[in-house]
Amino acid sequence: GNLSCKEGFEAGENITTKKEGNSEFINSLLERTPFPDIQGKESECKWFEEEYQRVRGSMTRVADTLMEMIAFAGGAEDDYFYPMFHADVPLSTHRIIKYPVRTQNIPPQARLPDGGIISTGAHADSGFLTILETFGQPGLELQINNEWR
Numbered sequence: 001g002n003l004s005c006k007e008g009f010e011a012g013e014n015i016t017t018k019k020e021g022n023s024e025f026i027n028s029l030l031e032r033t034p035f036p037d038i039q040g041k042e043s044e045c046k047w048f049e050e051e052y053q054r055v056r057g058s059m060t061r062v063a064d065t066l067m068e069m070i071a072f073a074g075g076a077e078d079d080y081f082y083p084m085f086h087a088d089v090p091l092s093t094h095r096i097i098k099y100p101v102r103t104q105n106i107p108p109q110a111r112l113p114d115g116g117i118i119s120t121g122a123h124a125d126s127g128f129l130t131i132l133e134t135f136g137q138p139g140l141e142l143q144i145n146n147e148w149r
Contacts, residue, residue, distance in 0.1 A: 004120045005102055005110075010095040011035075011052065056094040063092070063129055081128075093127070 011033035035049040064082065071080035085091050099119035102110065110118045122143070134140055141148045 004123075006097050006099050006120055008095055008097040009052075010093050011056065012093050014053070052094075052096075059094055059131060060092065062131060066129060066131070084128075 014032070035052070036045045038045055063085075067081040067085070068078040072078055074080075102117050102119060106117055110121075112118065132140065143149075
């Protein structure tokens with residue numbers, strides 16, 4: 001069975017193509033995020049996209065501030081990381097992930113001796129910076145010096 005159990009939505013920055021001479025520059029690795037478009041729910045879909053972009057903008061500002069602090073602490077200029085994430089090809093992704101409570105089809109390796117159930121196993125995030133809001137829910141642990149806390 002699959003140890004990880006999550007639902008999510010992720011998006012990069014809004015990408016606009018650029019004109020180079022008389023032709024339009026297109027990067028085949030970039031695409032516009034496909035936001036929900038449900039017939040009969042157009043206003044809800046529009047609200048979701050607008051709200052998502054608003055929150056993404058706020059989180060980008062938080063990330064930029066944290067990266068300035070990391071650069072400063074390392075003895076670099078405050079804007080050291082800025083070009084890496086705000087160049088012509090943006091390098092950031094914003095994810096909303098929900099780890100639902102498992103009640104069915106739980107693989108044996110997801111069951112803990114104390115009766116708890118793992119929603120997603122140990123992993124390393126694939127990015128430079130992770131900003132996490134747990135909304136007060138327990139469960140997330142960090143491994144520090146080979147000890148889970």
